[in-house]
Amino acid sequence: MRISLAPIPYFWPRQQVIDWYAEAATWPVDIIYLGETICSKRRQMRRDDWLDVARDLRRQGKEVVLSTLALIEAESEVASLRRWVSQGEFIIEANDMAAVQLCHEHQVGFVAGPTLNLYNHESLLLLQECGLRRWVLPVDQGRQALRALMQHWPSHRHWPEIEVTVHGHLPLAYSARCFTARARGRGKDDCELSCLQDAYGIPLSTRSGQPFLRVNGISVMSEICHDLGPDLADLAQHHVEILRIIPGEETQRQVHRYHQAATTLGALAAEGSNGYWYGEAGLARLAATE
Numbered sequence: 001m002r003i004s005l006a007p008i009p010y011f012w013p014r015q016q017v018i019d020w021y022a023e024a025a026t027w028p029v030d031i032i033y034l035g036e037t038i039c040s041k042r043r044q045m046r047r048d049d050w051l052d053v054a055r056d057l058r059r060q061g062k063e064v065v066l067s068t069l070a071l072i073e074a075e076s077e078v079a080s081l082r083r084w085v086s087q088g089e090f091i092i093e094a095n096d097m098a099a100v101q102l103c104h105e106h107q108v109g110f111v112a113g114p115t116l117n118l119y120n121h122e123s124l125l126l127l128q129e130c131g132l133r134r135w136v137l138p139v140d141q142g143r144q145a146l147r148a149l150m151q152h153w154p155s156h157r158h159w160p161e162i163e164v165t166v167h168g169h170l171p172l173a174y175s176a177r178c179f180t181a182r183a184r185g186r187g188k189d190d191c192e193l194s195c196l197q198d199a200y201g202i203p204l205s206t207r208s209g210q211p212f213l214r215v216n217g218i219s220v221m222s223e224i225c226h227d228l229g230p231d232l233a234d235l236a237q238h239h240v241e242i243l244r245i246i247p248g249e250e251t252q253r254q255v256h257r258y259h260q261a262a263t264t265l266g267a268l269a270a271e272g273s274n275g276y277w278y279g280e281a282g283l284a285r286l287a288a289t290e
Contacts, residue, residue, distance in 0.1 A: 086108075112135045163242035
């Protein structure tokens with residue numbers, strides 16, 4: 001099983017991003033996704049900056065994928081997307097159907113990102129004809145979705161690579177509004193790039209004081225970390241080939257933790273929730289079942 005790093009979901013200063021990926025290049029990671037997936041106003045990293053980082057990582061033996069926005073709302077964002085897709089060096093993680101369409105037009109292979117909301121084999125078969133190479137399971141799906149896929153997949157069609165998010169604060173929803181700006185009494189168009197003030201988003205608790213959500217620009221994330229470390233053998237049985245880690249506060253430790261276990265499929269001690277994998281509430285922690 002290979003290990004991948006999802007795109008950084010937070011808004012960090014340009015040099016911090018460059019330094020972080022220089023360090024990540026030394027970790028036992030096979031695939032690294034690059035790019036802004038949350039908000040087009042996060043422009044500390046320019047297109048050429050991302051491509052320079054991508055080339056450096058490729059030279060160090062990493063497979064690099066360029067990720068697109070999860071929510072496109074303006075013509076300017078479509079124009080940026082078109083330039084992203086047509087760069088000609090790297091495949092794309094398509095996070096909305098506009099990216100799928102452009103990849104198909106430019107004959108660029110793509111990864112179906114977790115925000116495409118693909119839930120059945122018919123959709124995957126259709127996207128395979130458009131250039132799909134890999135499918136990242138939506139974060140709220142699990143083994144039941146993969147079992148249904150295996151049951152209905154036609155024998156004459158090859159499998160796409162299957163990638164599952166195994167660790168991190170899960171992105172649960174995206175909105176046209178900016179939650180971070182609103183939390184500071186500002187509108188989205190006058191946000192003053194307030195996401196830069198929160199390296200890992202803004203944690204929210206319930207009225208009883210229990211950790212619940214994490215606000216990150218236009219996205220809402222889980223505050224409790226998702227962790228499928230104890231479920232690696234089950235993941236392998238469901239044809240999962242790539243273990244996806246969402247960057248966060250202790251990414252390096254998680255990469256080494258999963259790398260060590262992935263070579264033997266040994267179970268890791270639980271460090272978070274796994275409910276979605278078993279078709280239950282996402283914040284639940286369940287034992288492996290048949």
